[in-house]
Amino acid sequence: MSYLFRDTDRAARRLQVLAEVYKPSSEAFLHAAVHARPQLALDLGCGPGYTTYLLAETTESAYTIGLDSSAHFIELAAQNATTQISFLQHNVTQTPFPTGTADLLFCRMLLTHLQDPQATIERWLTQLKPGGLLLIEEVDWIHTDKPIFRDYLAIVAAMLKQQHNQLYIGEQLDAYQPAASGVQRLLSRVYQLPVTSAHAATMFYLNVAAWKSHPFIQQHYSSDQIERMEDELGSLISSTASNEINWGMRQLAYQKT
Ligand SMILES: C[S@@+](CC[C@H](N)C(=O)[O-])C[C@H]1O[C@@H](n2cnc3c(N)ncnc32)[C@H](O)[C@@H]1O
Secondary structure (H helix, E strand, O other): OOOOOOOOHHHHHHHHHHHHHHHHHHHHHHHHHOOOOOOEEEEEOOOOOHHHHHHHHHHOOOEEEEEEOOHHHHHHHHHHOOOOEEEEEOOOOOOOOOOOOEEEEEEEOOHHHOOOHHHHHHHHHOOEEEEEEEEEEEEEEEEEOOHHHHHHHHHHHHHHHHOOOOOOOHHHHHHOOOOOOOEEEEEEEEEEEEEOHHHHHHHHHHHHHHHOOOHHHHHHOOHHHHHHHHHHHHHHHHOOOOOOEEEEEEEEEEEEO
16 A cells, blocks of 8 residues: 655655654654664654654664655655665565664654554564664644644545554554563653644645545545635644644654563
8 A cells, every 4th residue: 555645745845844843742752762872773664854864863873774665755865864864765564674673763653554553563673683672653643623624634534544544543552562572662652742723734735735636535525625625724824823733642662672
């Protein structure tokens, strides 16, 4: 199943906004979970590399490699590569990784897009060195009373569900205990992240273009409805409102003993 939100330049721009929005959450997570400088850290589903640079900076890993299945995102990410930070095109549901085993594996907003997240976690655990950490950050909930945001989220949740994915995958991950022996869960918490309406509207607006021609959307929603939604989200990009939408980010850390 291909990545629903695509890998166009517009999708990359959305991930740039997303990087700014989720930085406080991911930084707090990495500070809470990583207490030793990793030799090799991997960013799984790195997109255009924002999470990879954040991972390298926050953990001070000696080497950091971003892996993504999109050739276009890898090309964008690699524009700022260094000898310490690099990128490889790879489908991360496939192991072994081309990098060898790592001290730290990190993923943000990736498992929500994969077909069998639990089997994938088991495979990832085989790619850790002894003492290594697997860090997962995914959406647990999004709370909002604003009708346009609720409507947008309901459509995205339905579209993901029809391809057996879950928008709010955090709770399912929290309930899951890896079958692999010698693995300890060190952390499972929800980080509460208030997001301005302008940021939420920008991320949502940029995403509508990625999915509005999807057959599921065309079958279940009128083009008028989607156009009105796009227009309203577009007009909210300059909103000055805050306190209208909050994210709960599930943060899980596992260690291979
Ligand atoms: C929502 S984006 C998140 C990007 C980045 N982690 C961030 O938080 O900004 C999901 C990314 O996962 C990538 N992806 C989806 N399925 C993948 C797979 N099987 N292997 C590698 N990358 C994948 C997509 O190409 C996309 O870049």
